[in-house]
Amino acid sequence: MTVLSVRGLTVRFRMRESAPVRAVTDVSFDLAAGECLALVGESGCGKSVLASALLGLLPGNAETAGSALLAGAGDDPATDLIAADEAILARTVRGRRVGLVPQSPAAHLTPVRTVRAHLTETVRRLTGTRGRDALRTATEAAAARVSFPAGHLDRHPHELSGGLAQRAATALALVGDAPLLLADEPTTGLDRDLVDRTVDELRRHTGATRALLMITHDLAAAARIADRVAVMYAGRLVEIAEADAFFGTPGPRHPYARGLLDALPERAFRPVPGRPPELAALPAGCAFAARCAHADTACATQPPLTGGLACHHPHTAPADLVHPPQAAEAPGA
Amino acid sequence: MADLALPTAPGRVARTARTWKLRISATLVAGFVLAVLLVPPLVGLDEQAVDLGAKLLPPSLDHPFGTDDVGRDLLLRCVYGLRVSLLVGVVAALVATVLGTAVGAAAGALGGWTDRLVMRCVDAFSSVPHLLLGIFIVALFRPGVWPVVVSVGLTHWVSTARIVRAEILSLRARPYIDAAVSGGASRLRLARRHLIPGVLPQAGLAAVLMIPHAIWHESALSFLGLGLPTHQASLGTLVQSARGTLLAGDWWPTLFPGLFIIVPTLAIAGLAGAWRERLNPRRRSELML
């Protein structure tokens, strides 16, 4: 069952002094229940804007096109997250139908309130639970769900370790039993162990009935839990692939995605050459052409996304050539 | 895609409401300031001119706000009153802000025992209700504009000092201060380049927010007969001298000066609110990358 269906989503920012910034251009994908899709790309590629668009949290100078249909429960009609007005989003969508796991839980939680106060308020607002004892039970159940220790419930956010703060934020995101979980850079700045634990928990809570959209620049986190990977470059999706094929063999097909993987310290540790283009001054053709070794005249036209790939010269080498023996190159060479 | 007309995101609605609030506030403030600056030299009428034949006339075309109990035109009196009150408010707010910023910046930047000593004084100051303290200060002088300015200024620097100190402390903990130290910046350069520019917007906002407050205080002191002398039109003295007429059922000598206290102060507060909105770092960037 499709939980989220994004079609032709485009976001532009009107700027006072310069050309409009084309942060997201013509993005389409589907997300099924029980599935985890990782959206990866360099910083500034438009992936956070995409998340804000899905939550209806774009600033006032944003213009949007396309649709993002969020399936309704049972026989309810689907809601277009892009077209819905703020009142509907605030009252019926955020928290209830889309759970947000934030980038920085410390900033997401109010510093003067305890974790229990946060959870209780969210439980009351989203589930309509009333009565002191019922609320207490429901709050503790919500904490137990993410293995948040009950003894720490009366602490303030700054008294928690990074891991516990992240769990508290996850508990809040799960209270509404939303069918779609949206995690925006949930692991930024965390240790590797904590990254692994955080994403494992997210994956576990996705289960068979929910869908998880994880926006991240952390390829290792994506490789750990994603079913599919979507690579974003200069506001467009350039490749969507099964995670196993993408991170293993035969590997990515888009030259940018290959470059991104090659930049990992466990691989070649070689940056993608050149610089990402300005979103306010994108070329007419393929935005990656200026950095691409395979670019030719064909790349002056925009390649359409077909078969999960938008490239005129995709990588098609046989599997055994995809991973050359990892030469011990000098870092950053 | 280039020519595609995109509809505006829903967030724009809230933004439009804010813009309107800003526009109305700005128009009102501009209108009052212009009136205060232009009416006295242009009209040339004597606002003190007593005309016992025209006393306590209700609002009419000749006297849009009516006249007071000795026949003076209330519209003219209100404009003159606002002129004095605004002057007192602005100067008192400036005094309070300069004092508060200096104290707060010294406490925050020097730290240690200076900070503890200063903050004790601040606590002691704020433990006394400031209207009471203000009354005490004006009572030391003969009624006049300057005692009121001094009184309001000396009682209102405390909150600014707190704000500025907190802001400096939070700025000092930023990694960019570490980077500046490592880059060889002297203490003076650190203060001049990073700390002071960092707190100026907050201090300026505090100053603007204090103008309405200072106007209210001036009015309160004058209403109690402790502020300005009664012959000098200020919003406070106008309301005060209208007390007797209100009991007789004549509403206009109280209502219009009252509105002249409320509307300009709300408009200034509205402008300050819009400014605060702009200072909010989350709103500062229109584009989130």
Add this chain to the structure above:
Amino acid sequence: MLELLSLTAGYDRRAPVVRDVTLTLAPGEAVGLLGPSGCGKSTLARVAALLHRPDSGRVVIDGEPARGYRHRAPRAQRTAFGVVFQQPRQSADPRLRLADLIAEPLRATGRPEGAADKAAETADTVGLGSDLLGRRPHEVSDGQLQRACLARALILRPRYLVCDEMTAMLDASTTAALVGVVEEYRRETGAALLAVGHDRVLLDRWCDRTVEWSELGSRHDGLATAKPPAEQSPSVR
């Protein structure tokens, strides 16, 4: 050579986060310091760059003991270190344009002439286009801003680089690019590096040797006996 000798440091004398740590950087050596978040490794990095006064212990820079910390350190000692922090947004004064951000150390040390050109040149070496130099921090991405912060750290040509989780917020490609810039600078100048982080794969790939935080506190002078880099394999995998 940078010697950190039995350092104890923290923000509360009763509960120091760095306890009796000794660590030595040989000339030109790149040392990775690996530890979980909140363990105190960032505090050690700040002490090493003379930005935080330790409760006890000494920092010795090329045989000369540090004469103070923060403003009490002589300018020549302070500016021997270039520092880069984890969060570029927190590390950049939001009011400064990138060009001024990068040139600031030159101006602060009384060398304003040609500062703008020097800044543009350094920006180019870290891969920051000249079109971005007129922008303020909120108008660029995290990756671009971190490049500017690295340029600021390099502009005084420091003999030591202290990178505290420099790449934790960045994507793989920007990480590789920034590490490449640091290594290029070190090749050119022979500067030593203390790279603090939590990613073992990255530090092992980047540095001559990687030290675990947990080994530092428990062993008193464990690393004073470490082999000079020439005797070690260049890249421990």
